[in-house]
Amino acid sequence: MTSYIDASSPTGNGRRIKVLSTDLIFSGVDNIFVYPSLNVDRLRDALSRTLSFWPILTGRISVESDDQYFIEFSDNSIPFTYNENDELERWPDLPVIVDDVKLIQPFIDSTKYKPEIEPLLRFKVTRLLRSDEYILGTSFCHMVGDANSIVHFHNDLSQIYQNLEPIFPRPVFERHLLNKEDSDFSSLPVLKLYRNTDKKETILARLAKECIETDPINMSFSSEQLAKLHMLADDSNEITTHDALCAYIVFLMNTHLFINEDEYIRRAYIYVN
Incomplete structure (x- = not known):
């Protein structure tokens, strides 16, 4: 019913x-x-x-x-x-x-x-x-x-x-989309996928192509390892644990995956879902 x-x-x-x-x-x-x-x-x-x-x-x-x-x-x-x-x-x-x-x-x-x-x-x-x-x-x-x-x-x-008050903060329903008016945003060329989106079918086809042409890398880290990475990086409020983890992953890839310096990752843009 x-x-x-x-x-x-x-x-x-x-x-x-x-x-x-x-x-x-x-x-x-x-x-x-x-x-x-x-x-x-x-x-x-x-x-x-x-x-x-x-x-x-x-x-x-x-x-x-x-x-x-x-x-x-x-x-x-x-x-x-x-x-x-x-x-x-x-x-x-x-x-x-x-x-x-x-x-x-x-x-x-x-x-x-x-x-x-x-x-x-x-x-x-x-x-x-x-x-x-x-x-x-x-x-x-x-x-x-x-x-x-x-x-x-x-x-x-x-x-x-349970007849209790909802926990603050209350939900907020706003969303700022990156567009051509955001000309000062330095990562706009990199975020083209999110600025000029296509139809659902086009996006799915592109993702399927990327899945075929690329291989996933699966890495696991314990909370103790993440804390140690953060401490080695700086252990300050200016560098987050996520920053330290991303830097470490880039370091590993540059050290073990690439043959010469021309292939090294010089700059990384990180997207978090």
Whole structure:
């Protein structure tokens, strides 16, 4: 059974933010939470109140004729599905990250890319009748934000469900895109991908080509190793642990991967997602 949840106090106010076509290459972010008990009506009410702080999630994606992408803060409803399952004995002991989506797909109502009509957030609650467990599945459109944003949303929802105040700071929905007006920004030529974006199909084709022509390098560092790198670099506030790590990786590549100095990396631009 599916119902629709509105924000208790709509706060979209007709705003819109521009997003890049590069955002379209990511699918929805799905999460599963397992609870020994859950008050479903209370969850619906908490979601309604939380949406007042997160009006972007009640919006819709819009595409203009010149391939400009926006999220319209349109104060739409969020689908909330409730099911009961009498087949599963109890929720299985699964790893934190599940590679086989078939295991969790029945418990998630995943978001899809359908401009103008598709919600940016979907909820699904399944009660396992045999164990009396409750499975909460949430699907979050990646165009709205990354994992950090999703954590903040779920935290706000949890706080409100417990009749607690959401933790500050409140979410802010602004985005500054690099464009031709930012002529003083020295990295603009390097950031061409993010300044002059193409259609989703073009971006996916380019990424597929890069995947074929390049090889990934996987490196793992412990927290102790990162702390030592930071200490060796300077251990001051001016150089972050991330700075030290990037410098070390460049040093390793220059030392062990390249044959002569003409191939050495002289300058690196680091992008962090």
